[in-house]
Amino acid sequence: MKLQQLRYVVEIERCGLNVSEAAEALFTSQPGISKQVKLLEEELGITIFERSGKRFTGITEPGRVILEIAGRILREAENLKRAGEEYGRGDTGRLILAATHTQARYALPVVVRDFVAQHPAVRLEMHQGSPTQIAEWVAAGQADLGIATEALDQYEQLVTLPVRQWSHCVIAPEGHPIAARQPLTLPALAAWPLITYDTAFAGRSRINRAFERMGLTPNIALTALDADVIKTYVSLGLGLGIISALAFDAQRDAGLVALDASHLFESNTTRLALRRGTYLRHYEYDFIELFAPHLSRRVVTMAMQGGGAEYQL
Numbered sequence: 001m002k003l004q005q006l007r008y009v010v011e012i013e014r015c016g017l018n019v020s021e022a023a024e025a026l027f028t029s030q031p032g033i034s035k036q037v038k039l040l041e042e043e044l045g046i047t048i049f050e051r052s053g054k055r056f057t058g059i060t061e062p063g064r065v066i067l068e069i070a071g072r073i074l075r076e077a078e079n080l081k082r083a084g085e086e087y088g089r090g091d092t093g094r095l096i097l098a099a100t101h102t103q104a105r106y107a108l109p110v111v112v113r114d115f116v117a118q119h120p121a122v123r124l125e126m127h128q129g130s131p132t133q134i135a136e137w138v139a140a141g142q143a144d145l146g147i148a149t150e151a152l153d154q155y156e157q158l159v160t161l162p163v164r165q166w167s168h169c170v171i172a173p174e175g176h177p178i179a180a181r182q183p184l185t186l187p188a189l190a191a192w193p194l195i196t197y198d199t200a201f202a203g204r205s206r207i208n209r210a211f212e213r214m215g216l217t218p219n220i221a222l223t224a225l226d227a228d229v230i231k232t233y234v235s236l237g238l239g240l241g242i243i244s245a246l247a248f249d250a251q252r253d254a255g256l257v258a259l260d261a262s263h264l265f266e267s268n269t270t271r272l273a274l275r276r277g278t279y280l281r282h283y284e285y286d287f288i289e290l291f292a293p294h295l296s297r298r299v300v301t302m303a304m305q306g307g308g309a310e311y312q313l
Contacts, residue, residue, distance in 0.1 A: 001040065001043055001044075002036075003073070003074065003077055004036065005036045005037070005039065005040040006040075006070040006073055006074055007026065007074060008022065008026065008036050008040075009037055009040065009048055009049075009066070009067060009070055010067060010071055010074060011025055011026055012033070012037070012049070012056065013059065013067050017049065017055075017056040017057065017058070017059075019033055019034060019056060034054070037049065044066065046060070046063070046066065047060050047062070047063065048060060048062070048063035048066055048067070049063060072277070075275075075277045075278065076277075078141065078278075078279075079277075079278065079279035082278075082281060085281075086281045086282065091119060091121050091122065091282075091283065092121040093123070093281060093283065094122065094123045094124075094125065095122055095123070095124050095125070095144055095145070095283060095284060095287060096125045096127065096142070096143045096144045096145075097124065097125065097127070097144065097145050097146075097147070098127045098128075098129060098133075098134040098137045098138060098143035098145070098146045098147070099126065099127075099134065099146070099147040099148065100128065100129070100130070100131060100134065100147070100148045100149070101128055101225060101226035101227075101228075102149075102201075102226060102227060102244050102246065102247055103147045103148065103270065104126060104128050105226065105227070105228065105247070106227075106244075106246045106247050107147075107246060107270070107291075108126075108147070108291070111287070111290045111291045112124065112126070114290055115283075115286065115287050115290055118286060118290075119283045119286065122283050127143060130151075130198075130200050130201065130225075131148035131149065131151035131152060131200055131201065132150075132151045132200060134146040134148045134151070134152070134273070135148070135152050135154070135155045135158060135273060136155075138152075138158055138273050138274065138275050139155050139157040139158055139275060141275060144274075144278075144284060145272060145273070145274065145284065145287065145288070146158070146273035147163070147271070147272055147273075147291075148270070148271065148273075149201075149203055149268050149269065149270050149271070150200060150201065150203070150204075150205065152271045152272075152273040153271060155273075156276075157275060157276055158273045158274065158275060158276060159273070159275075159276050159303050159304055160271045160272065160274075161271065161272050161274075161292070161295055161299070161300065161303055162269050162270070162271055163269075163270040163271060163272050163291065163292045163295070164269070164270050164292070165267045165268065165269050165270075166244055166245055166246050166267065166268055166270065167244075167245050167260075167261065167262035167265065167267050167268070168203060168207065168243065168244060168245060168261045168262070168264075168268075169242075169243060169244075169245040169248055169258045169259060169261050169262075170184060170189065170240055170241065170242055170258070170259040170261050171231060171234050171240065171242075171243060171248060171253070171256050171257065171258050171259070172234065172240050172241070172256065172257055172259065173234065173235065173237060173255060173256060173257075174255055174256065174257055176240070176257070178192065178240060178259065179257055179259065182259075183260075183263065184259050184260070184261060184263075184264060186211060186214050186216055186264055187214070187216065189218065189240065189242075189264075190211065190216045190217070190218050190219065192219065192239060192240045193219050193220075193221035193222075193238065193239030193240070194218050194219060194220050194221060194239050194240055194241075194242060195220075195223070195230050195233050195234055195238060195239045195240065195241045195242075196220065196223060196224075196230065196241065196243070197223060197224065197225070197227075197230070197242075197243070198223045198224065198225050199223070201225060201226075203244070203265070203266075203268035206265050206266040206268060207242055207265055209266070210264055210265045210266070219239075221239045222238065222239065227241075227243040227247035228247075230242075230243050231243070231247075231253060231256060234256060235255060235256060242261065242265075244268075245258070245262075272288065272291070272292065272295070274300075274304065276304070277304075278304070280300070280301075280304065285297045285300060288300055
């Protein structure tokens, strides 16, 4: 039995039983993968995948057990490598961070600056994506840490920890009539074109639910993936913006005003995600604590071990 054979069967499952796609992901050939899977099945004395001709069409009951064990073995093999690198190389390495635009642009710059100053020999890479992409990158081991508001807690492969709560605000050009409507109401907002986040981003689901509960249909004129784009179009007079309050700065966003909307929309929780069962290096703990001081090494370790140490905001 070889680790590479286990990688093959796990990747086939991840690719929806598409052997060609698995071969491409692992930079090998389809016949080579098929041969190694057959050898593994013969060694174990069971059939992992159901077949129709040469195609894999399903996973057998013993195959599901094998795949679960194979996944654990591969994670532990990766953990051995990570632990060896940490103790062998000292304070060097690579940290891959995945975050949404809002987090990368507004919540992380100071944290990244301080982390780089603290760990100059660690190469930090930041990937931006949708919450679903971030969750999948972390679950697949393609990112070490994931930060987003949506989706992360929907993946059983991830351990998620709450970082902070935040609310939405409404932004408008200075002098806009909506600024005189205090307190702000949903019917007043529904009377104007609105510009807000795409459906998978930054608490958009809570915005939708608020209007639905009132029986209102908002006039969503434009959607965007990040607050900077929304602010640009609001500045052009194309509508009112609904963005994360984290993304507004009165000095930087001259010509716009922000109106409190915390009473209109449910609060949102930014979460940090880690792949379950992963060995965390000391500088990963350091980054987490810089970003969220309440998430100490003890809290994170207990959460990773399933010790019920979920921090309550």
